[in-house]
Amino acid sequence: MLKVENLHATVGDKEILKGINLTVKAGEVHAIMGPNGSGKSTLASVLAGNEKFTVTEGKVEFEGENLLDLNIEERSRKGLFLGFQYPVEIPGVTMANFMKLAVNEQRKSRGLEPLTAGEYLKLMKEKSAIVELDSKLTSRAVNEGFSGGEKKKNEIFQMAMLNPKLAILDETDSGLDIDALRIVATGVTRLKTPENATVVITHYQRLLDYIVPDYVHVLYKGRIIYTGDKTLALKLEKEGYDWLINDYKEE
């Protein structure tokens, strides 16, 4: 589904990604961990097409297409979803209206008719239940005055609405209490199918108790320096990154 080869990216003069290699297949869950500042969020942003970053080298293939040729909205319409670490507020625009436009744009790109008001409301009701999102939130302005937990739930709600092929969740667990974490993580798990894939970026093993990864990657200084299975996350939780980083330094 996703094949990243030797990806380099810069912001200004600074190179953040220094040759990322990553292959994600349908049905898989990948976790990306690593110390602060290692480039995890940058990887997510670059894959989504954020123009703040410049890709200087490398290839990214998504569903057989050159992802780097597509603009942000085209990537989204092809089925790439980014769950934001810091969801943005859009004053005065209701969540319901925002998602309606998004859903219908996606449908349009697939040659489908826009949903009728009835169909849309039904979809919204069904999907908001997945993350136990208060139905009142959809009539409020996008992320405006939402609590930290509500914002993250709202990201997963949008993921449910858009039904992406590949979801990249950037620190969706940060700032969540235990209950909210469980709800968000369970929501993500419920959206998993053999046809889609998930990449979760996280600092903590606790998220991976719910979202069980097939692979755990450690990102350090712009490179994936180690890949293991779910037990790697447990080890990192106990021992930290030092043993890996030391290994890496010796190389």
Added chain:
Amino acid sequence: MEKSTKDIIQELESKDYEYGFVTDIETDIIARGLSEEVVRLISQKKGEPEWMLERRLKAYRHWLTLEHPKWAHLDIPEIDFQDVIYYAAPKQKKQLNSMDEVDPELKRTFDKLGIPLEEQMALAGVAVDAVMDSVSVKTTFRDTLAEKGIIFCSISEAIKEHPELIKKYLGSVVPYTDNFYAALNAAVFSDGSFCYIPKGVRCPMELSTYFRINAEGTGQFERTLIVADEGSYVSYLEGCTAPRRDENQLHAAVVEIVVEKDADVKYSTVQNWYPGDKDGKGGIYNFVTKRGICREGAHLSWTQVETGSAITWKYPSCVLAGDNSSGEFYSVAMTNNFQQADTGTKMIHIGKNTRSRIVSKGISAGRSQNAYRGLVRVAKGAENARNYSQCDSLLIGDKCGAHTFPVIDSYNPTAVLEHEATTSKISEEQLFYCNQRGISTEDAVGLIVNGYAREVLAKLPMEFAVEAQKLLSLSLEGSVG
């Protein structure tokens, strides 16, 4: 000025030619320039009584003593008032046989605005068949109003048929001595609307100028007078979201509203005059004086969405003369390309316990300049006056400007006046967020702008609000990316 006038005319003419319109329609135009003779001629052509001519002449003589105002934050090219045609009789609209003959660009705009087909046909001047005859609609409409004693007609008609009301109220809120353009309008006004709601009557429908727009081509110097007698209510809609082109470049309208004791008037307007092209050529100059007076316990609410005109100069105001009266002003003013707008309101608190509320949302894009100018004045005797003002500016791109000129004049220590102002930009993060959900940048900007203006749009009558929303997005086309 002269050049741009020609540009507009030329553009219209070439369009006419392009689509093979016939242009041999008889028009009744008097020579360029303004003089006492011209004023007399206008009055005569309209068949006005002597007292009306006297009023016009008085205004004209006063206008001669005035100079063009310079205080606005506008770059107004020198206007040669002797190069303006002050009277052109309502031209017979070119009748088209089907929508296929309508300018495709105009049609595209209609579609984007979601204007129903019948309405599109009426606006574009397509001959309308008997089934959906607008005349019959109009007649039913008039009958319903007449039953309640409501008068809604053109001001020319009112001068002839209701002279007592016109003598009493015309010029009572905006006298000809008020300002340069008010004097000019009082001297040469072509036509406009008159509306009278009798005591205690609630007007059963929204009164829209649309119902009479085809009856007489609305003029260059429009004059509107609305009188809501004691305890009455009316919601009045002016304008239309459909693009309006006009070969007259200079427009100077006057709107007067009299809100008698305990009456309530809601005045909503959407202004979408031709703003000029992307390079700032052509476009209408719109210099408007709008003011209402509120007697005891009366309420007046102005809501405006301004997207058109090359230059807009407009300050719908409330004179809160009576005790316990209140006024509101809700405005969205959007400028793009080379447009300039200097708009706002005046709230004059004279009576005791008077309240006013101002919500102004400016949106500037392209190389446009957008200014809010407001005055809140509390007179000595206005005990316990309250005002809340909120002025927000939204900038799109980095070549436009937003300016705020709020003035507060308070002569009474019991007044409570609040003022809030914000300036914001559409952030890259907001656009990225929308794009990531599959929404194009153009749609995202439309969405964000409509969200920003929501508080004001919510004050518009439903159908109007929907059209205004689309209009905001449409007016921003090409401002990003």
